[in-house]
Amino acid sequence: MENQTNQPSPENIMKIGTGFWASKILLTAVSFQLFTKLAEKKTMKAKDIKDFLGLKCTDRNTYDFLDALTAFGFLKREGILDTAIYSNTLDTDMFLDKNKPSYIGGILEMMNNRLYTFWGNLGEGLLTGLPQNEAKKSEDFFGLIYQDPEKLKEFTSAMSGIQMGNFVAFSQKFDFKKYNTLIDVGGSAGLLSIMVATHNPHMNCTSFDLPPVQPIANTTIQQFGLSDRVKTASGDFFTMPIPGADIVVMGNILHDWNEENKIALMRKAYDALPVNGAFVAIEGIIDDERKENVFGMMMSLNMLIETGTGFDYTFADFNRWANIVGFRTTTLLPLTGPSSAAIAYK
Structure with a gap:
């Protein structure tokens, strides 16, 4: 995407250059069947998600993973860090729940x-x-x-x-x-x-x-x-x-x-x-x-x-x-x- 301002900016360069980071976060969540589990449970605490996924990383890494998905618009969140409760968005509930015929x-x-x-x-x-x-x-x-x-x-x-x-x-x-x-x-x-x-x-x-x-x-x-x-x-x-x-x-x-x-x-x-x-x-x-x-x-x-x-x-x-x-x-x-x-x- 061409820079439309008169001032040079590295924003789009870095956004595209690190694009595989964002891609891998979503692909990993799909491979973990995270959205399918959330569709079943409706809401889950970060600790419960960590236990379900069998993650051995730190709690902070878990928050980073889930909050990145939230920032991308793939999860909804109430609270923050250890009080956070996560759920699917309208799109992920429809298209990333493996138990629905609309699964893509x-x-x-x-x-x-x-x-x-x-x-x-x-x-x-x-x-x-x-x-x-x-x-x-x-x-x-x-x-x-x-x-x-x-x-x-x-x-x-x-x-x-x-x-x-x-x-x-x-x-x-x-x-x-x-x-x-x-x-x-x-x-x-x-x-x-x-x-x-x-x-x-x-x-x-x-x-x-x-x-x-x-x-x-x-x-x-x-x-x-x-x-x-x-x-x-x-x-x-x-x-x-x-x-x-x-x-x-x-x-x-x-x-x-x-x-x-x-x-x-x-x-x-x-x-x-x-x-x-x-x-x-x-x-x-x-x-x-x-x-x-x-x-x-x-x-x-x-x-x-x-x-x-x-x-x-x-x-x-x-x-x-x-x-x-x-x-x-x-x-x-x-x-x-x-x-x-x-x-x-x-």
Whole structure:
């Protein structure tokens, strides 16, 4: 963020430079399931939190940890130090209680368990253009994830967490009146299909992903009681055609790949659609001037860490690819925060 005053100030430099401190405090609290416990107990004293978490640090360290979370807006506090009583905020109670379906902490858990360490090698990634994750030991990052049931469970939970707000927004903002069927390509746990079916009773949806993901999606669909209108299908979207539907959605899929593969996937979506059908890419679409959506640019760097060649993109990029494929028209639908739905109509 550019300094708008006439006097030099180190404030923003230090704020960003120490940003990983703040990040690690939140990620650690999520890994401790602190917000889940507070949702259960409603309020807790610092000593009780320390005992619950099994902390061996000093009381002062505990206060620092909890009060930093309070200052960030993640906890509420009455009293101070040994008299302090802590509780969740409205946001953390809704989104960081693991027992609620609105939980988005899966992406934060993956950030803590995987990405935090890998991002320490961002410089190496920029210098070499190579991924900095598990793929350092194997060329097939996604293969490694899908072979390990625990990693796969964490990954699907992360993808659900980062997109849940967008899925709800899309299911409410997009005009589904002209359509009856939707297929979510790379549908992970099936939440987009579930949200669309929940808010649009006439819609029948399919969550399409690799075979190991199908049981996870089926379990989620059953939990929401939508097995009559939300189905699963399995396959590799690079080696087989995408099943036909009125709407083809890809959430956080296109950014995994280089430009050639992005266009190839959009072409597959085009082939799966009827005339007037809609292709939807839900991602952190970067503003065309590349000045505002910092999250989109950071996510693009995360694709360097994860894949080496993937990147996030602007709406202008999307328009160019849609034109190459043959789509008739495009539009951009803002969703939540820095994310949007880039839509191309056949």
